[in-house]
Amino acid sequence: MTALTLADSHLADYLAELADQRRASPHTVSNYRRDLEKLLAAASDVPLAGLQVHHIRRFVAQLHGQGLSGRSLARLLSAWRGFFHWLGGRGMVKANPCDGIRPPKSPRLLPKALSVDETARLLEAFEDDDPVQAARDLAMFELFYSSGLRLAELVALDSDVLDVVLREGEIRVLGKRAKARLVPVGSKARQALAAWATVRGELALPGEKALFVGVRGARIAPRMVEARLERRALQLGLPSHVHPHMLRHSFASHLLQSSGDLRAVQEMLGHASIASTQVYTHLDFQHLAKVYDAAHPRAKAKLGG
Template sequence: MTPAAAIDAWLAELATQRRLAAHTLAGYRRDLDKLRHDLVAAGDLPLADVLGHHVRRFVAQHHGRGLSGRSLGRLLSAWRGFFTWLGERGLIRANPCDGIRPPKSPKRLPKAVSVDAAAQLLDAPVDPDDIEALRDAAMFELFYSSGLRLAELVALDAAALPGILSDGEVRVLGKRSKLRLVPVGSRACAALAAWGEQRGRLASPDEPALFVGVRGRRISPRVIEMRLAQRAAALGLPTHVHPHMLRHSFASHVLQSSGDLRAVQEMLGHASIASTQVYTHLDFQHLARVYDQAHPRARRK
């Protein structure tokens, strides 16, 4: 079996049996295409002949081209899963990725806007006759109120709106098709109700999506990113604001107020508490700034 045919077969199995998301499958394909090109560059090296030293060399070459440790870790994860699948079918003797670790990258903290900046962004007046502005207000309030991922917000259907407004919570399908319930604040509910009353002016009659674009169909992630960036720029916010930044801000601000890391983990839909602990660093940064500004021995002259 050629590398290209083996890659196609593995991805097809992941799509049908494990029902992985299209976005995840596309990422796997990009990483495996790198492996296929590496094999060609190594003189059309057969999959059965790939050894650990080959994989180390490939990884080192990608690192030299600028791939970060995090990207290389994802790449190795895809390669390892692929070679495991080949081994289960007797096409290779051993997994050449076993024991290979990517180089470490400095951990980058997520960027969050301050409470004041979030209020400035969300409290801006909205023209009730501007249907797109009503929609944007509802989307941005929901991002900040509930810490949704961009894909989760895009996937919401209008049929869920009555339940959101009556129960004050939203049911979302997160990563690995995991369902979770997240609270929705009163400001977000009010904005969603205002959008729901006017949604029919923009949405096509047969469109199930809660949030739609100017063509009446489910809004695209890129349009949401663009609209949020434009709103932040128009208000003079000093940083580029994107949807995930509102998710980070939700997590950071809830943690600052409550100190309940487990609750934040549940609301964000993180499988591991380690993913949520990064927000404790943001919380410490906030406390450090307060200390620097308030303590008599810390204030700079």
């Protein structure tokens, strides 16, 4: 067996463990596979056990030169580091060549969020060539914004959650690393879900468990959710590239603007660390700065001068 096919075999075993034992989502496993395949391609004929720090530094520099951002390279290094740690635990490598290597820094980009008015326009009841799909889309979009769900969390929902949602106004979702959380569902989202529930049977196949289904009656694909949201945003003339995560960002920033409760927003988003949630304090400051510039007498005087 050549060095490359041996590496491929180790990669397959590692990804299988991620999926089966660590319960990583298919999306996460796919990302790891893509990142680790970049490592194998860069290594070429060099065996994994022969890779050293200077090799990894060169790979990172090459990828950075090809346009990969610091954030993307940080994710790559994390995947590579985890893989070598796994190999080391099985005696296949003596040291982790990724240890101590830091990616180049990139400017921190704030997540883009819709304004409250833009979100309200997006979630107005709308007509479509297919009223059943229109009811489904509105229920999905309302739930994104009402509860801050991730795309993977939304498409994974089963229809048996409807009774609890409509009765209790809350929904239990399974997030990253199979961590469950309970989040509230607002009245507008509950109304949209109730409307979808009345017509879901016209689209869903008999016995289909998924809450949201596509035109073929089976569980809707994430890419279809993205396409339907983008289509709706373009029809309204909203900013291009409106995507499900933008509704999650909008949920977080609008809730923080209203409540100021960073810890509550962290819990509802399912962030393991509050550091992940603190980015929304910058969004909140942007909002405050706009209010200041528009309303403060000194700001007006400065602009006028």
